[in-house]
Amino acid sequence: MPFVVATLDGLRDLVLALEGLRDLGKTKRLWDYMGWLLEPVLEDFDAGNINTDQIQTQNSNVNQSGNPSNIVNHDPTQPNSPYFIGSNDNTGAMLVTHTLDANNYHSWARSLKRALRIKNKLAFIDGSLKEPADPNDPLMEHWLRCNDIVITWMQNTIAVDIKCSTTYAETAHQLWIELEQHFAQQNTPRIFEIKQAISMLLQNEKPVSVYLSKFKTLLDELMNYEAVPNCSCGSSKIVIQNQQRDWVIKFLMGLNDSYKGIKAQILLIKPFPILNEVYSIIQQEEKMREISTEGSSHESMALLARGSFKEKGKKILKGGIDTTAHFAKFQGIHLKDVSKQIQTNQFALIVKFLAI
Structure with a gap:
């Protein structure tokens, strides 16, 4: 377990110290345990199977995270390493479909973080994978290459008028922080716009699925600004329930008057359903109406055709043909x-x- 101490020299010093304590008849149980723990590491070191430079880099990351289980594989040849660059990781890649502008930072940031997590490069923007302190570190070149690739990916998804201000960013983490400071703080005007759009949103001639999609898009963006904080006391559960009830009521208010009956039934359901459950009920009602309309149309066409055929026959008989x-x-x-x-x-x- 090389993460116990900073270097393997420190391991050997620890073993020598414990040997001295054992000679004095003290801490025998501690020595037995540490000897069993460290013996395979020392054997590998003596056999030349351990790269001390790599161990030191891993130990520095463990010290930063404070959790040995979070050790990152730094071998650039391994696909699970953040330093690995695949054949599709080119500088022209577009990780997200929409570009960053002055009004969509939160949705852009959410999409980009998801894309970088898939690429195993999220550590370059959140600051968890820092630049090696030693310029001669064998991982320095790999870190610089990955950092430049992530910066380029970010710039590819930024609007032209914003991109010019990101040209001189040295690290992906620095660029990420700057963009957050510039665009994430303008909350109040955007919250006003979103809530106004929700209150004015109506179904009209749109299918229920399209109406829900627009409604849900506005809600998701609003939640980026007004997320409910986690609370172990249970109070947040009540806040979330009230929030979900408000969403359902606003969704029902935007439906057409033809759903007046089903809306009244939904409001009487206990426990009160969430938005997805209400959408399922409304969608089933919409499908039933479509089926009923199609059946009535076919029946009307059949009656019309029969009446036309009989009328023509009568004219033939009366005309003396x-x-x-x-x-x-x-x-x-x-x-x-x-x-x-x-x-x-x-x-x-x-x-x-x-x-x-």
């Missing part, structure tokens, strides 16, 4: 073959039906 010849022409058969159908009463039945 030779029904036998007319029927033969309508069916595309020869007149001489009609007599055979008359004998079987098929034609007579049709004429009777038309006369009704």
Whole structure:
């Protein structure tokens, strides 16, 4: 376990000190435990299987994080290392689809952090992976390359009028902090715009799915500004429940008046449903209406066609037209073959039906 002390020289000094204590008959149990713990490390060191420079870098990161389980693999050849650069990690990559402007910092930052986490480069913007202190550190060049790539990725997703102010950023962490300071503090005007847009949002001719999508987009952005803090006392649970109830009420207020009945039923449900559950109920109602409308339309078309056919038949009979010849022409058969159908009463039945 090389993270116990700063260097392997320190390990050997510790072993010598414990040997002296053992000779004095003290701390025998401590020596037995430490000897069992450190013996394989010393054997690997004597065999030349351990790179002391790499261990020192790992130890410095452990000291910064305070948690040995968070040791990062610094081998640039390993895909799980933040220093690893894959074939698709080129400087022209666009990690997010929308560019940063003066009004969308929070959504942009959220998308970019998710993309950098996938690339295993999030540590370069949050400051957890710092530049090596020793200029001769073998990881220095790898750190500089990854830092420059992350800066380029960030600049690729920034609007042109903002990008010019980021040209001289030395580190990705510095650029991230500057952008946050410039754009994350302008909260109040944007909160006003979002709440106003929510209050004015109506379904109108839009399907329920489109209406919900716009409504949810505004809510998600609002939550970036007004997130409910975590609390172990349980008070935050009540705040979250009230917040979710307000969302549902605002969503129902924007629905068309044709959903008035189902809205009244939802307001009586106990316990009060969340937004996703309400959307599911409204969507089912919308589908049922579509099915009912399609059935009524098909029935109306059938009745219309039948009425038209009967009316045409009546006109034929009243006009004194030779029904036998007319029927033969309508069916595309020869007149001489009609007599055979008359004998079987098929034609007579049709004429009777038309006369009704």
